[in-house]
Amino acid sequence: MEIKLPNSFWDCQHYFKVNLKTIVPIVSFFLLMLSSTSVFAQGGGTCADIQPFCAGNDALIFANCNDQDPNCNATAEAGPDYGCLFSQPYPAWFYLQIDQPGNLDFEIVQNTAFNSNGDPIGQGLDVDFIAWGPFQPGDDLCDYTQLQSFNEVACSYSAQPIENFTIPNAQTGEIYVLVITNFNRSPGYIKLGQIGGDGSTNCDIVFDCSVTINEGDQNLCGEDEVLLTTTISGPVETYEWYLNDVLIVGETSSEYLATESGEYKVIANGTECNSPVEDIVNVSFGPIVTAETIDIIACDDSSNDGFEAFDLDGNSSRVLGNQDPDEFTVTYYLTQANADAGEAPLTSPYTNVTNPQTIYARVESNVSTVCYATSEVELKVEETVEITTDLPSSVDICDVEEFPVFDATPTNTDIDLSLVTYEWVDQDNNVLSTEAIFSPSAAGTYTVNIGYPCGDTSFTIEMMVLASPTVDLGADFQICANQTTILTANTDVEGVTYQWYLNSTLLEGETNNTLEVVIEQGTMGTQTYTVLVSNDQCTAEDSVDLTLYPITNCIISEGISPNGDGYNDILDLNFLNDRTGIRKIQIFNRFGTLVYEQDNYTNQWEGQTTDGDELPTGTYFYVIDLAGNDAVYGEQATGWIYLNKKAN
Structure with missing residues (x-):
């Protein structure tokens, strides 16, 4: 028999602890926790390895340290005042923190086996303990100068396999240190749990498992996927991924390749966590956004003061370029910083404060507002320009003539021709050309709209196609020398004038539609007679060749x-x-x-x-x-x- 002497007579029971040294059968099986108990690894073997403990819904059952386990410390470290514990074989160090204030009653049970309900079903083993406190968050729990009798809460060195102790009037946040020893030194299990009291412990220090989606919230522009990876504190048994609270079937790994916008949630079940842990991130996929740099020009009024109201919204399509206006929003700002932040937008119309003035446009995706682009917008107030051209107001042509070519290029010498735009339209406003030079193909009214900063104007041309007269002198023929022949100009119109030519020489005074012709004997070669018919606007001509018969006279x-x-x-x-x-x-x-x-x-x-x-x-x-x-x-x-x- 071994006599177990108390370490402190005023704080411990005086009794003999009998070691029968009988062989205690060691049960080789252990029933895992179902609904009321939790089985964990043993507590810390030294204070430096102290483990957190909380008295939650389940009692803590852990494998004790014993003389069969070479990894266990055979005795507690020196330094603390272990109070009533005359010896401290195979210690297990724990600490707990108070959640709800009040009294807390605990029970410690050491046995060779427990069933699934947490009840001891084997041989009881002598268990002892000492508790110190309270300590405050941030205190060094392994400061031996504080693990002394003045901080001792309870201690027992009895020979019983079941011990009880109370922490009275505990306050929220207080921390207590507990050392449990295995006097028997035999393999077995220790059960630690709260059995009463109106106070409670903070389980966050024990079940502090957490899972983190490393990438955090993602706002992606111009990308179509992102790999979400996780970090978890503690071993993980399973993962579940959700998109907008809908389970993504089959995704059970620690990573997930996201390709849709939405809220992604991962739930991880850890082997040492009280409950599943989760993390949520929001992923947004947006387009690549561009913003065009533009100039907006306003024409100064009669005051010529250089200040005008600018229609910013009316120029948003220019800033957008080829982007769909239904998918993007354009706003304007005084500074680049405001444009980047999307703060203090300008209202349209906006009156400039300097001339010229630079403001900033922001193009933002309606799908993902973090996807945006900015550009400079130059506001300019310019004087009005009067455009001049060489275009006629009306043109009449004959139907046998080619259609004229009109050139609308301004004749102004002080303008930038590269800024000029052209639009030729007919009387029905159909656009015919956007070039400076244009040739019509039919009679009608033609207008050219000339665009120029502060010089927009238009010119209209009335063009008529007139019917030309026709004239016929008949076929070439021969005549007799010295014989009078009458040439007749047959025409289809009235009120015309006639001019006759012989071999391209005008025959003065011959203005009728007929001409008497006499070719003298001995005249050599062909004699060409031409008549020119005119109705004051259009002309027609015809010629006939006359030769003498070879028969004399x-x-x-x-x-x-x-x-x-x-x-x-x-x-x-x-x-x-x-x-x-x-x-x-x-x-x-x-x-x-x-x-x-x-x-x-x-x-x-x-x-x-x-x-x-x-x-x-x-x-x-x-x-x-x-x-x-x-x-x-x-x-x-x-x-x-x-x-x-x-x-x-």
Whole structure:
């Protein structure tokens, strides 16, 4: 028998603790906690390894330190005043913090086994303890000068397997230190729990597990995904991910690749945490935003003071560029800092305070307001400019002429032509061109709208297409020398004037629609007569070529010599056919025999019979029936002609 002496007679019971040294069967199994108990690793073996404890809904059951565990400290460290504990074998260090004030009653049980309800079912083992306090948050709990008798709360060195103690009148925030020892030194388990009192302990110091989504809230512009990673204090058994409080099925790892905007929550279940822990972040995906740098120009009024009201909102589309105005909002600010912060926006219209003045535009995504861009906006007040051009107000052209080309380029010498814009429209306001130079394709009213800072203007041109007269002098023809011929200008309009030309030389005084023409014998070459018809706006002309017949004086020849020399080879009656028309010619020999006959004759006879046989040299007689009454020959011409074949 070992006598266990008290360390402090005024604070401890006096008794003998009997060690029967009997072999205590060690139960080789342990039932894990179900609903009323929690099983944890043993407390700290030294004060430096002190573990937090709280008396929550479940009692704390932990494996004791014993002489079978080489990792355990066989005795407590020196330094503290252990009070009634004559020996301190295999200590377990704990601390607790007060939550609700009042008295707190605790029970310590050491046994070789506990069931799932936390009840001892094995052999009881002698357990002892000492408690110190109170300490305040921030105090060094391992300051041995404070772990002394003046801070001792309770102590027991009894031989019982069950110990009880009370912390009286505990106050919120106070901290108490507890050392539990295994006098038996045998393997087993210790149960520590609160069994009464109106005070409570703070479980936050024990169950201080936390999970953090490392990336925090994410506002992403121009990106479509972000990897969310987690950090947790303590081992984790499971993870669950939620988007807008809806479970993301199948996502059970510590990471999640987010591709949608919304609230992401991770719930982590830790093996040493009292309850699942969670963290929430908000992820927002937005577009890339751009803001165009622009100038806004206002035209000064008659005061010419350099200050005008600017329609900022009316220029937002220019700041947006190609971005959808339904998806972005444009605001304006006096400073870059305000534009970045989105604070103190300007109202539209805005009157400048200097000329020029720089303000700042902010383009913000309606989907994610953190996605924005800024740009400078230059406000300028400029004097009014009067644009001038060389454009006519009206143009008349003839229908045979090409359409004119209009050039709307300003003739001002003091403007920047690169800033000029053009818009040609017809009378129905249809846009025809946006270039300075324009050529219409039909009659009508044409307007060019010229844009220029403080010089917008327009010019209108009335263009008419006039019908040109037509004139016809007929086909070219031959005439007889010294014979008067009348040329007639046939036109389709009235009230026109005429001018006649011979071989491009104006015939003075010839202003009628007819012209008497006489070509003298011996005139060489073609004589070209031209008439110019005018109705004061449009003109038309026509020409006719006249040549003399090769028959001198236009008489019927009295002989031919068809020898192929090109002179006097045929009986040429073209002049007579042109003048009157020839129905038929008949040629007889001197015996009155018809040897040749031809209807619609012009110049076919060269001394042959009707059948094409050659006739001999000699005198022949002709009868020519005319189509009309010729001025010289009447309706029929008769006479003789000598055929000379001797030249062959």
